[in-house]
Each structure stands twice: as C-alpha cells, then as structure tokens.
Amino acid sequence: MTTRTNTALCGLAFCFCLILPSASRAVSLQVKNTTAHPGDSITVRISVDQPAEIAAAIFALSYNTDHFLLSSVDSSFFGTFAEQWQSMNPVPDPLPPAEVQVDGVTYTSPVVYKLFDGRVQLAGTRVQAGQTATALFDLHFTVAENVPDGIYPLFIAPISMNNESCGYSTGSEPLPLLTGEEEAILQVSLTSGTILVQNSAGPDTDQDGIDDLWEKQVFGDLTTAGASTDYDHDGYTDLQEYLNQFAGETDPAGNPFNPKEENAPGGMGYKKIVITPVLWLLLGK
Structure with a gap:
C-alpha cells in the first residue's frame, strides 16, 4: 500500500x-x-x-x-x-x-x-x-x-x-x-x-427460457424460478427479470433488476398485480 x-x-x-x-x-x-x-x-x-x-x-x-x-x-x-x-x-x-x-x-x-x-x-x-x-x-x-x-x-x-x-x-x-x-x-x-459472465445464452435444461447458470446463481436451483413465477411479487416475472438483467435494463427508479428484491413498477415487461378478494383471503389479509 x-x-x-x-x-x-x-x-x-x-x-x-x-x-x-x-x-x-x-x-x-x-x-x-x-x-x-x-x-x-x-x-x-x-x-x-x-x-x-x-x-x-x-x-x-x-x-x-x-x-x-x-x-x-x-x-x-x-x-x-x-x-x-x-x-x-x-x-x-x-x-x-x-x-x-x-x-x-x-x-x-x-x-x-x-x-x-x-x-x-x-x-x-x-x-x-x-x-x-x-x-x-x-x-x-x-x-x-x-x-x-x-x-x-x-x-x-x-x-x-x-x-x-x-x-x-x-x-x-x-x-x-x-x-x-x-x-x-x-x-x-x-x-x-x-x-x-456469459458470451451467449447457456443451456436451459428445464426449458423455462431462463439460463441455467443464472438460475443457479440467483436461486441455487432450477426449480424455484420459471417462465411465469414472480419470486418477489413485484410485477416482473423471473423470466422478465432475467431478460432485463442481460439487456442491461434498469427500473424507473434506476435500480438494476433483481428477482429477489422488489423493483419499481413501470419498467420493461411490468404487469400490474391485481389483488382480488380471494387472493387477500389466501394471503391472510
């Protein structure tokens, strides 16, 4: 030093x-x-x-x-x-x-x-x-x-x-x-x-559209995330968060996409979550 x-x-x-x-x-x-x-x-x-x-x-x-x-x-x-x-x-x-x-x-x-x-x-x-x-x-x-x-x-x-x-x-x-x-x-x-680090998309053995290496890096397995799952319930599917990460996208608040942390709404691929009365009951609200 x-x-x-x-x-x-x-x-x-x-x-x-x-x-x-x-x-x-x-x-x-x-x-x-x-x-x-x-x-x-x-x-x-x-x-x-x-x-x-x-x-x-x-x-x-x-x-x-x-x-x-x-x-x-x-x-x-x-x-x-x-x-x-x-x-x-x-x-x-x-x-x-x-x-x-x-x-x-x-x-x-x-x-x-x-x-x-x-x-x-x-x-x-x-x-x-x-x-x-x-x-x-x-x-x-x-x-x-x-x-x-x-x-x-x-x-x-x-x-x-x-x-x-x-x-x-x-x-x-x-x-x-x-x-x-x-x-x-x-x-x-x-x-x-x-x-x-990947030069191109790697293997996708479970065919969910998400690279296997990325799934293992983030979740530790190939079963937690899928094409329609939303681990952090922020309106971006895990597949969309994967795609946004590799595209270098950030959410409207300027934060990088992270499937384990809520991102700001309105970014690439965002779909508003509608809470129905039945869902409120299931969530124990």
Whole structure:
C-alpha cells in the first residue's frame, strides 16, 4: 500500500473506527449478484439492510483482478463533505471546508479506495448517521474481452492495520467493518456475491427460457424460478427479470433488476398485480 493511501485510510479508521465495542443489532452487509458479457461495463453494488445506524465503513472486496478492471467507486451514502455539512441540523455556520488535503491530494468526499494485493480496499465516513439509502458503494468495472464463461465470486473481508503512527499496535489489528455514530462497533453478517459472465445464452435444461447458470446463481436451483413465477411479487416475472438483467435494463427508479428484491413498477415487461378478494383471503389479509 502506498504511503498516501495508507495515511488516508489511517485517518478515516482512526477518527471513526478506533472505538470501544458495545452491543448492537446485526447489520446485513451484502454484495449484489451481477451478470455480464465480456467487454461489458458493469456495476457491483455493496448494500446494507439497516443503514440508519451506520457512520463509517471500512473493508476490502476480493475479486478476480485479471478479469474485472475497476474504473471508479461511487457512494451516494457517504456523498461529499459539502453534502454532509448541508444535511446537518442545524447546518454549521460558517460551513467547514468542502475538501481536505492528504499528502498533496485533494479529497472532496470522505471516501477512499485503493487496489492492493488482489482486492480493493474501501473506506467511507459520515459526520452523522441516519441515512435511509441502503447502497453503501457502487463499484464500476469493465469485463475483459477474454473472460471465460463462469460464475466469479466476490468476497468482503476486514482490513487489518499495523501502523503505529495511526495509533495501532505493531501486530495486525483488524478494523470493524461498520461503525455506528454512538461509539458502537456494529455486528455484521456478510453475504458474498458473484459475477456471472456469459458470451451467449447457456443451456436451459428445464426449458423455462431462463439460463441455467443464472438460475443457479440467483436461486441455487432450477426449480424455484420459471417462465411465469414472480419470486418477489413485484410485477416482473423471473423470466422478465432475467431478460432485463442481460439487456442491461434498469427500473424507473434506476435500480438494476433483481428477482429477489422488489423493483419499481413501470419498467420493461411490468404487469400490474391485481389483488382480488380471494387472493387477500389466501394471503391472510
């Protein structure tokens, strides 16, 4: 790791992560599954299910750096310094600086990322918790042209520090993945993700119009999804969500299609769900 990046990570970690642990409910930290063709530009999203308590995040994402080339990282969750000052109540007067300099590099956002040892290290902080958005980081990749068909894993792992100048011991000291505003190290449950790469549609042994590899990536079997099923009951069949994913479509809210999460209505292939009285009874309403 370069001295510059090490210093930036140290600053974020020391200010927001070097705190005493206290009890807290577990937060699910998840890498979303993604599909792609060789040569595609793709986005891998890292999200949480309980964003309100999170004030800082610092961890690494491991992936195949030969097949997937990282171009940038975005985070509307952490935003810019200027956005954070304006979101405070009351708004500081005068406003704190909208940028900081570390080793001659100017940062307008409290987000740092760095490729190191076959993975990307990510860190971000907030002055105040209370966010409602669930997406922590969006990582933008280009898929290499020669990537073989297959399912490629994405794993989150802690970052360890051993820099005494940042206040850490000489031994390797793992940093908490997520930190709360009130000096709480948040308990975290991790869910890894995958990138499914295919040059063309693969086998469809159950003849439901959905590629077998995609079904196994998303559901783990070939029986859960079919041409007419709608796993998340959002008005898009699982077949339509598969087709939308591979076409690079997003829903009207700008979110990628995911058969396990509700997408906004009105997108490609959407069919409004009509709840009849009989269905209400079956649902126990």
